[in-house]
Amino acid sequence: xxxxxxxxxxxxxxKRKNYENTQKYISNNTRVITVTSGKGGVGKTNFTINLxxxxxxxxxxxxxxxxxxxxxxxxxxxxxxxxYTLIDxxxxxxxxxxxxxxxPYGLKIIPGGSGxxxxxKLDIRQLNLLTNQLSxxxxxxxxxxxxxxxxxxxxxxxxxxxxxxxxxxxxPEPTSLTDGYAMLKVINNYVKKNIVKxxxxxxxxxxESIEVFNKLNKASQKFLSLELDNIGYIYESKIVINSVKxxxxxxxxxxxxxxxxxxxxxxxxLINNKKVSTNGGLKGFLDNIKSLMN
Numbered sequence: 001x002x003x004x005x006x007x008x009x010x011x012x013x014x015k016r017k018n019y020e021n022t023q024k025y026i027s028n029n030t031r032v033i034t035v036t037s038g039k040g041g042v043g044k045t046n047f048t049i050n051l052x053x054x055x056x057x058x059x060x061x062x063x064x065x066x067x068x069x070x071x072x073x074x075x076x077x078x079x080x081x082x083x084y085t086l087i088d089x090x091x092x093x094x095x096x097x098x099x100x101x102x103x104p105y106g107l108k109i110i111p112g113g114s115g116x117x118x119x120x121k122l123d124i125r126q127l128n129l130l131t132n133q134l135s136x137x138x139x140x141x142x143x144x145x146x147x148x149x150x151x152x153x154x155x156x157x158x159x160x161x162x163x164x165x166x167x168x169x170x171x172p173e174p175t176s177l178t179d180g181y182a183m184l185k186v187i188n189n190y191v192k193k194n195i196v197k198x199x200x201x202x203x204x205x206x207x208e209s210i211e212v213f214n215k216l217n218k219a220s221q222k223f224l225s226l227e228l229d230n231i232g233y234i235y236e237s238k239i240v241i242n243s244v245k246x247x248x249x250x251x252x253x254x255x256x257x258x259x260x261x262x263x264x265x266x267x268x269x270l271i272n273n274k275k276v277s278t279n280g281g282l283k284g285f286l287d288n289i290k291s292l293m294n
Contacts, residue, residue: 030138030282033145033270034163037170038179040150043201044169046240048147049077050251050260054267056105057251060142063100063108067148067159074147075111078103079247085113089133090126096133104252108141127293131286138282151179152186161191162288164279165270167231171202172212181219188224196226197273199266200233209233231273232266235259 035051037044048064055062066074075082084092084099101109122130137144146163148156160166166187170180187193198216200209213230220226237259243250251260279288 030141031143031165032163032279032282032285033143033165033167034148034159035145035167035169036148036156036160036183037150037168037176038181038183039176042150042169042171042176043234043240044150045073045077045147046244046249047169047199047201047234047263048145049074050249050263051267051270052107052143052145053103053105053249053251054263055143055271056107057264058267058271061106061108061140062143062145063110063137063141064103065110065112065144065146067112067146067155074109075101077244077247077249078109080109082109082111085111086130087113090122090130096136104249110144122293127290131290135282135286141282144282152183157186157190158289158292160187160193161292162279162285164281164285165197166191166193166195167197167199169199169201170212170216171200172208177212177216180216184216184220184224184226184228188226194225194227195229197229197231197270199231202236203233204236206233229273231269232262234262 035044035048052062052064064074074080080101080103082099082101084094086096086099088094088099089096096110099111101111103109146159148159168180168183170176184196187196198213200212203209203212210230213228213233217228217230220228235258237250237257239250239254239257239259243253246253250257251263254260279285
């Protein structure tokens with residue numbers, strides 16, 4: 001038992017060292033990752049939660065900003081009932097630290113609120129208030145993951161434009177591929193990112209994930225000026241359905257399952273991945289949001 005504990009300790013230390021090395025490619029300590037999709041129902045939020053928890057298990061301080069307006073369900077999946085949201089920060093003088101909810105492994109949840117779709121309509125005072133509050137998180141967090149709404153909206157586009165990393169979640173379904181490519185076209189035309197990371201969800205095996213990625217990548221190479229980075233795939237599994245019913249993320253309930261190991265592999269890849277289309281971390285994210293709204 002002692003040997004296993006020592007191996008785990010060394011593994012976490014190595015992951016931490018790898019993360020610190022990755023920071024050479026990021027000009028700020030808090031890395032902002034936006035997870036998006038071309039359509040709903042591809043498992044984007046489930047992926048986001050489990051990825052965040054995988055980062056936490058590796059020893060990083062992580063928060064998830066639930067920006068999936070109208071369908072915000074991170075709190076439901078974690079069996080959390082938030083008292084306040086970012087809307088209370090903007091309109092009701094709540095401090096950002098007062099609205100954060102605690103999740104497993106120290107994960108922090110920042111509830112967006114149903115009014116966050118109007119974030120691009122804030123006046124200068126409200127915008128400064130919000131960004132000043134969010135900037136407080138710099139001293140507490142290594143990573144912020146933004147779970148956006150599915151599809152294209154001004155809010156989603158501007159979150160993507162301002163983040164360090166973009167992760168696009170797709171599935172083998174033809175509609176998901178079509179809508180995923182539509183999202184890539186928007187990113188290519190308006191976001192001006194060079195790299196988009198792809199996760200293929202709900203696949204039967206590795207071969208199917210490669211085939212799906214190659215279809216999307218072939219179209220991107222032919223028509224778009226984007227590099228697609230295949231960072232992993234996740235199996236179709238009943239474990240996911242059961243975890244949603246129980247309101248316990250599968251990386252906690254089934255940590256040794258193939259699906260959990262795939263999430264862990266993606267988390268490690270993101271830590272080690274040098275292909276960071278950085279916007280300057282949290283400070284850069286907030287500065288970009290402000291400039292886009294002025």
